[in-house]
Amino acid sequence: MIEVSTDWYLTLAAILFSIGFIGMMIRKNALIMFMCIELMLNSVNLTFITASRHFGTIEGQISVFFVLVVAAAEVVVGLAIIVSIFKKQSSASVDWLRASRG
């Protein structure tokens, strides 16, 4: 039986974070980008829990709860924004929103 060490968890978290980050960079659908953000947040959560287990402390798990609460609140606001964008341009593409172009 293979021992699932701390490194494995951390590697998984890094892969998940990279997928999320690359998704952010290459996709233009707001909904998908949102999912990528969630993916990145959760990979960070995984890192916290791994560290907590590795050092046998509780602080990492507490942080995860905070992150979860913030993510939930963020979903509420973010989805509302995405819906209103969709209503305006009947597409969730963020490339239309270039008002801050220099």
Place this chain on the structure above:
Amino acid sequence: MEILLLAIVLLPLLTALGIKLVDKFINETLINFLTINSALLSFTIASGMFVLLTMEKFEPIHFTFFTWLTSPEILFEFTLDGLSGIMMVLVTGLSVVIQIFSTSYMSQDEHYSKYFIYFNVFVFSMLLLVMSGNFLVMFFGWELVGLSSYLLISFWSKKQSAAKAGNKAFILNRIGDFGFLVGLMLVLSIFGTFNYEKVFDEVLAGNEQSLDLIVICFIVGAFGKSAQFPLFSWLPDAMEGPTPASALIHAATMVTAGVFMLVRISPILQFSEIGKLIVITTGLLTALIAAFSAINQDDIKKVLAYSTISQLGFMFIAIGSGAYVAAIFHLVTHAFFKALLFLGAGAVIHEMHHEQNIHKMGNLKTRMPVTAAMMGIGTLAISGIPPLAGFWSKDEILASTFANGGIYYGFWALSLLAAFMTAFYMGRHWLLIFHKETQNDVTQVSEAPKTMLRPLILLGLFSIFIGFINTPFFHGVEKVLHETLHSVDITHLPEGISLIILAVISIGAGFTGLLLAYLIYIVDILSYFKVKVPLKKELKLLSANTLYLNKLGDLIFVRGLKLASRKIAVVVDGLMIDGLVNKTSSIFYNSSKRVSKSQTGLVRSYVVYFGLFMLLLIGLFIATPWMLN
């Protein structure tokens, strides 16, 4: 007594203010009443003061109006001595006569009240100048006469030429005033006071050695105000002003301020040989150039203007040769006969309906006999025909110059030439206007009104008799000025037979000039004998254009400066200053435009930047401990 002194100075100012306050509600008659009565009052007080002064043996009277500055202590003070007494009576007296003339000449002018306001302001400034007790008060009056002269020259400012002439007079006067101002600073820094007596006492005590610079500064000031070479070209242009104003300002009083000032500082001037030499050579040059130019002027007033410049040159010759009394004496007689000539010219212009070209006049003596006679008196007086006023003063100047000996014999000969030319052009002037048979229609011209004739007759009488105040038999002016000039080395007239010979020579010059004018312009002797004057046309042009000095000055100082300033404007202002400012702004504009390109507005690219910076941070995080070790 002191308060009366103040009254003389302030009366004209109060009159000007009074007329200004009520001029909306009063008509010409009331203005006449106000201004002439105030002038008469002023003259009466001035004469009374002069009589008092005579009884006090011309002991100077000082009066401090108020303390102007405390450190260094400068008082607003007046001095009444023989010199300022003469000027005071002269200014107020002529002001009365000329204002009476003006009431007729300026009648129906749309700015009638404005004219008398300016006139009174001028009289006030002139009185301030002559009665000043220190250099700063004199400068105050000096600038104010410049201002009121400017206002009166460009009185008819709707005429472009009048406005320009006013500017020219003002600007050329500034050059002289600059000299005066520098002189003032030197006086304050060397002597620590402006008071005449204190300064003169210092000088006479022999404590100061470097007086040349101060004297030259004041001389430059005098040249500007008294229209001496090379600052004289404003005076002929100043004839754009109303003729009575020209008579008072640009003939009788203001232009003699330079002469007055040099006589005032004569205790300093006498120690500066170079200063005296500058004064006499410039005076001589001016007298000759102006007399030469006057010969071919066509404007009735311009002839008189050049003649004024030339006579002022005579006064400077007198000062340069140390004959201060003769200078003041000539100033007085000149004031009378030149005011007479100007007012006569004014009467002619008025009756000719503002025609000023003397070639369009002629044989006016049948139409205006009284004016012609009075102008004739003026002409004889200025030509130096005895026993009229001009003879005594001009002869005194010539004789005093001669009395100095040495190089002054040459100066005397040249002055005599100028005197001869004076007689010649004045003879031409009178003959062309009043005597020459002409085809011009002058039948419509009639004699001037009484308000013009009476001042003329009065001035005519003075022009005949005023010369007797200072003859070789009765030194009136010298007695008056004795106290003022007690510390000054005055050149006295030669004695005995040489004086008589000199007088005969100068009378001869006067008569020859007049006779030559008669022969050339009436008998037309040149074409009768078919005499060919070599270079006649060129000489005529040279004379009519004042040796082209005006054009030369225009070329150098007006066009040259304009060109240079335009070049400087293009190079310094346009290229350097504007270039710097514009370049700075365009650098910022362009660079910020480039930087703002990176703001694409795409969320993705921001994520990329974010990621890159994160990588950078991680890289730093890893690299830092490695680098430190």
